[in-house]
Amino acid sequence: MFASRSAPLALLLALPLVFSCESALKTADDPDAGTSPGDDGKDGGGGAIVDGGGSPTGDGGGDAGVDAGPPPRSTEDPTISREPVLSIGGGSVIWDLAFLPDGSALFTVRGGAVRKLTLGNTPSSTVVANAGSAGNPLAGLFAEGQSGLMGVAVDPAFATNRRVYLYFSHDANGTKDNRVVRYRLSAQDTLTDRTDIVTGISYKAAATSVGGAGSHSGGRLRFGPDGMLYLTTGDNHSATIPQNVEALGSKVLRFTTDGAPAPGNPNIGSRNLIWSLGFRNPQGITFHPYTGAVFVSEHGPGNDDEVTKLTAGANGGWNPNNGGQYNGYNGALMTDTAAVASAVAPIWKHDVSNGMSPCTFLRGASWKSWDYRLAVGFLGGRKIQLLDFDASLSNVVDVGEFPDVTERVRSLVMGPDEKLYVTTDSGEIFRFRAQ
Numbered sequence: 013m014f015a016s017r018s019a020p021l022a023l024l025l026a027l028p029l030v031f032s033c034e035s036a037l038k039t040a041d042d043p044d045a046g047t048s049p050g051d052d053g054k055d056g057g058g059g060a061i062v063d064g065g066g067s068p069t070g071d072g073g074g075d076a077g078v079d080a081g082p083p084p085r086s087t088e089d090p091t092i093s094r095e096p097v098l099s100i101g102g103g104s105v106i107w108d109l110a111f112l113p114d115g116s117a118l119f120t121v122r123g124g125a126v127r128k129l130t131l132g133n134t135p136s137s138t139v140v141a142n143a144g145s146a147g148n149p150l151a152g153l154f155a156e157g158q159s160g161l162m163g164v165a166v167d168p169a170f171a172t173n174r175r176v177y178l179y180f181s182h183d184a185n186g187t188k189d190n191r192v193v194r195y196r197l198s199a200q201d202t203l204t205d206r207t208d209i210v211t212g213i214s215y216k217a218a219a220t221s222v223g224g225a226g227s228h229s230g231g232r233l234r235f236g237p238d239g240m241l242y243l244t245t246g247d248n249h250s251a252t253i254p255q256n257v258e259a260l261g262s263k264v265l266r267f268t269t270d271g272a273p274a275p276g277n278p279n280i281g282s283r284n285l286i287w288s289l290g291f292r293n294p295q296g297i298t299f300h301p302y303t304g305a306v307f308v309s310e311h312g313p314g315n316d317d318e319v320t321k322l323t324a325g326a327n328g329g330w331n332p333n334n335g336g337q338y339n340g341y342n343g344a345l346m347t348d349t350a351a352v353a354s355a356v357a358p359i360w361k362h363d364v365s366n367g368m369s370p371c372t373f374l375r376g377a378s379w380k381s382w383d384y385r386l387a388v389g390f391l392g393g394r395k396i397q398l399l400d401f402d403a404s405l406s407n408v409v410d411v412g413e414f415p416d417v418t419e420r421v422r423s424l425v426m427g428p429d430e431k432l433y434v435t436t437d438s439g440e441i442f443r444f445r446a447q
C-alpha cells in the first residue's frame with residue numbers, strides 16, 4: 013500500500029504539532045469518548061510471546077543485568093519501511109497475533125476465528141477454528157460490542173507441548189464471562205485438549221447509559237520472562253470493579269499455564285490471581301527485553317492515555333466510583349491519587365486520549381538507535397508512537413512516531429525476523445522493517 017520510505021527519527025520528532033492536530037481530530041471518531049456505545053475507539057492491543065519469554069534475551073529470569081541496564085546500541089537512526097503482509101477484509105478486527113517457533117503465527121479475529129499466518133513470498137492464512145458450530149473447540153465463545161475473541165499466546169515450551177492460549181468472551185446458557193482457555197495445536201493445525209484455565213473474569217452483560225454490552229474487557233494475554241501468563245482485564249463500565257479485589261476486571265492477572273495463582277503473587281483477593289489493580293481498559297502489556305520490567309498501556313476517558321511501569325501489587329489508581337455510579341468519563345482521572353493514595357503515577361501519558369492500545373518493545377540490532385524503545389499503538393489516533401527511556405526505565409526521554417500508519421492499531425508484535433508486526437481493526441496485518 014505504501015512504498016518503502018525512509019523516516020529518520022529526527023524528522024519524525026520535527027512534526028509534533030502536525031500529529032497533535034491530527035490526534036485531536038481523530039478523537040472524534042473514538043466512541044470511547046462516551047458518546048457512543050461502541051467504545052472500541054480506544055481499547056488497546058499488544059504482541060505475542062516474543063514480547064517476553066520468546067525475546068532474544070528472555071532467559072526466564074529476565075534479570076541478568078538489571079543493574080547494568082541494556083547493552084549499548086547504535087546511535088544511528090534506522091531506515092524504516094512499511095511492508096504489507098495480509099488482508100482478510102475490512103470487517104474483521106484482527107485482535108492479536110502470536111508467533112510459533114517455525115516462524116508462522118496464529119492470529120485472532122474478534123468475531124470468533126483463529127487463523128494461521130504463513131509468511132514467505134506470498135503470505136497467506138488458513139482457518140484453525142471458527143466459533144459458532146456445535147461441538148467445536150471454541151464452543152461458548154460469542155462476540156458482542158468490544159468483546160469476543162481477543163488475546164492469543166503461545167507457550168514458551170510450544171516445541172514440546174504445542175500449547176496455545178486464548179482469551180475470549182463466553183456464554184454458558186446465559187451466564188457470561190471472559191475466560192482464558194488452553195489448547196493443544198495439533199499437527200493438522202486444529203485446536204484440541206481444551207481446558208478452561210481461568211474463568212469468571214468480569215464481563216459487561218448489559219448495556220448502560222455509557223456504553224453497550226461487552227464494553228471494556230481488556231484482553232492482552234502474554235507470557236512474561238518468568239514463564240507466567242499475564243492478562244489485562246477491563247472495568248466493564250463498573251464503578252466498583254477497578255478497586256474491588258474480588259473482581260477480576262480492571263486488573264493485571266498473573267497465573268500459571270494451569271490457571272493457578274503464579275508463585276509470588278501479592279495475595280490480593282481470595283483467588284490470588286491479581287498481580288496489579290486499578291486499570292480502565294488496558295490492552296497493552298509488555299516486558300522490557302533486558303530487565304523484564306512490566307509496562308502496561310491503556311486508554312483514558314477522553315483524557316490521559318497512560319503507559320505505566322508496574323511492580324507486583326501496584327495500583328494504577330483508576331477509581332470511577334461516584335457514589336456507586338460509574339464516573340468513567342467527563343475528565344475522570346486515570347490516576348486518582350486523592351481516592352487511591354498508593355496509586356502509581358504513569359511513566360508517560362498522552363494528554364488527549366487517542367485510544368492507546370498495544371505496546372511492545374522493539375528488539376534487534378537492525379533497529380539501531382530505536383532498539384529497546386517502546387512502540388505504543390493507538391486505535392482512534394491511528395498511529396504508533398515510540399518512547400525512549402533513561403537507563404533507570406523511569407523517565408521518558410524521547411517521543412517519536414512511525415511513518416505511514418493510517419489504521420486503527422490493535423496489536424503490536426515483534427517477529428522473530430526483527431520486524432514489527434501490526435494488526436488492525438480493518439482486517440490487515442502489516443509490518444515495519446528496519447535497516
Ligand SMILES: [Ca+2]
Nearest residue numbers: 328329346347
Ligand atoms: Ca493510572
